[in-house]
Amino acid sequence: MTHADGTRDGGEVADVSAPRPGAHAVVVGGGLAGVTTALALADAGVRVTLLEGRPRLGGLAFSFRRGDLTVDNGQHVYLRCCTAYRWFLDRIDGAGLAPVQDRLDVPVLDLDRPEGRRLGRLRRDPLPVPLHLGRSLATYPHLSLAERAGVGRAALALKGLDLADPSLDDRDFGSWLAEHGQSPRAVEALWDLVGVATLNAVAGDASLGLAAMVFKTGLLSDPGAADIGWARVPLGELHDRLARKALDSAGVRTEVRTRVTALHRDGGGGWGVHIPGETLHADAVVLAVPQREAYDLLPDGALDAPENLLEIGTAPILNVHVVYDRQVLAAPFLTALGTPVQWVFDRTEASGLKEGQYLALSQSTAQHEIDEPVATLRERYLPELERLLPRSRGAEVKDFFVTRERTATFAPAPGVGRLRPGARTKAPGLYLAGAWTATGWPATMESAVRSGVGAAGAALGALGRSRGLLPDFFEEAA
The missing domain is CATH 3.50.50.60 (FAD/NAD(P)-binding domain)
Structure with a gap:
């Protein structure tokens, strides 16, 4: 039969x-x-x-079980300008489970300030482009006044690039930024802060064409384009x-x-x-x-x-997962400077954890760490979290593990x-x-x-x- x-x-x-x-x-x-x-x-x-x-x-972009936890292999976010992925969520009746921020707001902690930890924010106002980011940039404490002014000039130059120009793909973003007056500090504290998370490459290793597409679409196309969405499940x-x-x-x-x-x-x-x-x-x-x-x-x-x-080429992403016996982070996520830690997300509710707090660290451009032993990563990242999150200093670590995606993305090289x-x-x-x-x-x-x-x-x-x-x-x- x-x-x-x-x-x-x-x-x-x-x-x-x-x-x-x-x-x-x-x-x-x-x-x-x-x-x-x-x-x-x-x-x-x-x-x-x-x-x-x-x-x-x-x-x-998947989940697995670890004891009583449901764990994502890595933290995935999207932006309001990601119209295709938003369509996909609507098509599978999942949009309500992965909402977008009402308004872009990213806490940025700098651990290397002489005066100690300092918090800055990247957020937008309800104003037209490019004024929607004007106040945030003008008060961003992690850059000098001259660096902030230089960022504004570079952003306007970036906005003028033609994404259809194939020659952009032959150049690296880092050289372009240097030509437009961006200091190493400005690259670290702003351009790479966004670019590493979206491109999985630092500016010097990224195609100018792809970087320009990310920044023009996400930050310079519509006031709400960069509002961040992520799965609450x-x-x-x-x-x-x-x-x-x-x-x-x-x-x-x-x-x-x-x-x-x-x-x-x-x-x-x-x-x-x-x-x-x-x-x-x-x-x-x-x-x-x-x-x-x-x-x-x-x-x-x-x-x-x-x-x-x-x-x-391919590029890896390392994800570090830490479960504490208590809450150590009040915000849903944050990013950091002056530390190996890049982005930290609270995954407590999504994972099903009933007591304590579960944090996921998303570490892009992880070529030098992707194969390191868990013990080595634990020795590196737990002290960094204590520097970043003072509440973690007296907390008990109930679990520490890593997930590795060695070929997480294609390498966005020139x-x-x-x-x-x-x-x-x-x-x-x-x-x-x-x-x-x-x-x-x-x-x-x-x-x-x-x-x-x-x-x-x-x-x-x-x-x-x-x-x-x-x-x-x-x-x-x-």
């Missing part, structure tokens, strides 16, 4: 190479890019199968449970623990997608996997220069733009999605969702299906 999924009783592999009625798309990869692609295709009436090798959806609640519920409601067949081993062109002009025990026929295939995995699956001739995928492929390949019916593809954004949740919508749009066009249901931000990648 042959089942609807193409398998036969006894484990025999069924021949499913003949096309079935209606368009069928297979999406390989169940991260944000893959889930978005599947939802967009299904909303347009395409029959979709989503295949994910892990036992869960969500890619690198575990990421798995959004990117796995609610995403799977939305996929089920859309009629998507979702298979986890299912790894694609190969692709081939079949005799009917479509694709055969090989998984253990089964070969799926597809009229369209979207590879929504990391660039190295995509390289391994791509057939010959699909890209002019497939080796470019292997030249896209020249990376010409390595990032668009959604279309030269193989008819085969498309690419992922934060590393040519979305114009750095490796963020926003980029992943945009890539998924772009791949779905390209596939729908080739299948002769309407793209009218795609969200307003849709722009097809070449």
